[in-house]
Amino acid sequence: MSTVSLPAGGTPASAASRRGPALLRHSVALAHRSLIKTFRTPEALIDVTIQPAIFLVLFTYVFGGAIAAGSQHDYLQYLLPGILAQTIALAGATIGVNLNDDIASGVFDRFRSLPISRAAPLVGKVLADLVRYVLLFTVTLGFGYVLGFRVQTGVLDVLAAGALVMGFALCLSWVSVWIGMMVRTPDAVQGITMLVLFPLTFASSTFVKADTLPGWLQTVVDLNPLTHLVDSLRALLLGGPRGDDLLWTLLSMAALLVVFVPLALRAYARRA
C-alpha cells in the first residue's frame, strides 16, 4: 500500500491531490481525531482490552480442562495465540463500521470539500486502528502472563508475531472497508462482518487441534487463512517449525490485498 491511488470515477481531484508529507500530516490529524473519539467512548475499547481478557479466562477455565486433558496451563499456552488472532481480526472489522458511520453522519462531505487527499480519511482510520492493535497485543500478552502464559522464544520473535498479526488484521480490514462502503447503515456493516468472521475464527485451529474434527471440517480448517496465522503465531511465541504456515499466512495476506483493495477502493471512490 505504498501509494493509494483511487481508480477513475471519482473527481480528477484525486489524481491531482498532494501526496507525501501533506497526506501523512492530514492522515495523522484524522487518526488523532479517531483516537480521541475511541478513548472518549470507553465501550469502543472493549474489543481490544476486556474482550481478549474475557475470552482468555472463559476458554482457559471452562474448556481448558476438558480439551487439554486437565491441564489448564497447557491449554492457555495453546489458546493465547489463537485469541490474539481472533480478537484482532474482530477489531479490524470495526473500520468499515466507522467509515460508514462517518459517511452517514455527513462528516465525510466536509472532509471531501477540503483540499486534502481523498485517501487521507482512510489512511487516518488505518493509523488509528494500528494504535488499537498495539493496545490489544499488549493487553492480551500482559493479561496472559498474569494467567500463566509464558513466551518460549525471544523478544524479536514476539515483535515478529506482533507485526504479523497486525499486518494480517490490516489486510483483513480491507474486507471490512469494502463491506462498509457497500452497505447502507453502520449496524448492517457490523452484522455482516460478524456473520463472516465468526465462522472464520471458529472453523480454524484457534481453539482446538484440527485432528479432533470430522474430515470435511478438517479440510475447511486447513484452507482457512486464520489457521495458518494462528499456527505461525504459536511458532513465533512458543517455538517450533514456522516455515510453511508463515508462507501460507503471507500468501493469504497478499491474496486479501489483491482481491479486496481494488474492490474497496472502487467502492470508496464511489461513496466517499
Add this chain to the structure above:
Amino acid sequence: MTSTTPAADPDLAIQAIGLRKRFGETQALDGVDLQARPGTILGVLGPHGAGKTTAVRVLSTLLRPDQGVGFVGGRNVVTDAVAVRRSIGLTGQYASVDEKLTGTENLVLFGQLLDLRRRDAKARAKDLLAWFELQDAANRPVGTYSGGMRRRLDLAASLVGRPAVVFLDEPTTGLDPAKRQAMWGVVRSLLREGSTVLLTTQYLEEADALADEVTVIDHGRVIAHDTPDGLKRVVGGQHLTVRPRDPAHLDRVATIMAALTASVGGRVTSPGRGVLTAPVSGEAMLAEAVIRLASAGVGVDELSLRLPSLDEAFFALIGRTADGGPTDDAEDDGGPAADDDPRVLVPAGGPATAPNDRGADSDGRAAA
C-alpha cells in the same frame, strides 16, 4: 463532453451553466443555471427534493454533474476541484461536526487539514468560537450542545479557512424561530467579511430576509430568478383577513380595510362568505386594523395576518411560466392570472415553516 466548455464569467463568484444530474430514475438536476456576484447572497429556494442539495454538492466539488459546468471564483469545479476546495466552505444539511470532540477540537482539526500550523489553528478556533458565542462551550463535547449551538459550530467549521465562497445548505431547517433569526444575523455578517454566500432554503421568508437574489428551483429546473421583491410581486405578500362577528358589518369592514390598505392598492376581496381579505405591507397595518375596527364598534371572530405559503409561491410561479412557455402544469382551470386567484388570497396553512423530520429529531436529541 466533446463540445468546448463555456468560459467562466469573471464578474461572477458562483456560476452554474446547464447542470444536469440523474440518480437512477430521478432527474435531480435538469439544466440548472445559477449566478451569484461577489459579495452577495444567492438564495436557492425550492421544496424538499427540488434539487437544491444536488446543485450545492456539484458546486462544492462533491458530485460530478452529468452535463453542464460549474465555476467557483472562476475555477471549474470538476477540472480544478482542488483549487475550488481551497476557496470554499460547506455547511451541509446535517451537522457534520463530531459529537465526541469538543468545539475547539473540531475546529482545530479542520484548521490542521487546511494546513494551518497547530498554533494558528488554535487561534482561529478561538476566534470563531467567540464570534459564534460558543466560547463557554469550547471545551465541551459537541454531543452536549443544543441544536442551535451545533449548527453554529458547523457553520464555524466551514469558515476556518476564510473561504471566499460559502455554501449553506438549509442552515436553519429544524431550528426554532428565535434560533433561525440568530443564524440569519450570522449569515449577514459573513457578507461583511467579504464572502459570497449561496444559501438553500425551503422558506420563502428566509430567502426574503437574506438573499440579494433568489433562484427558485423545482423538479431540477429553474422556475424563477429574481430579487425577493420581484418574487413577492408574483407571489403576493402578507394578507390581512377579517371575519366580522356580525355579517351585517361586512360593508363597513370593507370600507375600513380599503382605507387602511390604500397605500398598497386597497384591494379588498371576499374569498368566502363572511370573510374579507386584502394585501397589506406589514404588522403595523394589523395593529391599525385593530384600532380602527374597535373604534368603529365592529366585533370580529377572526383577525389575522398571513404570508403566502411556499406552496402558493409555487402555484403562482408555475402559473406565470404557463403564460410564458410550455409547462407540464395542467391543473390550472384556465382561470385568471395567479395573483388574482382566490386560492392565493386564502392561504391554507400559513407560512411553510414546518421543520422536516430530521431537523426535529436532532433538536429533540439535543434538548434531551
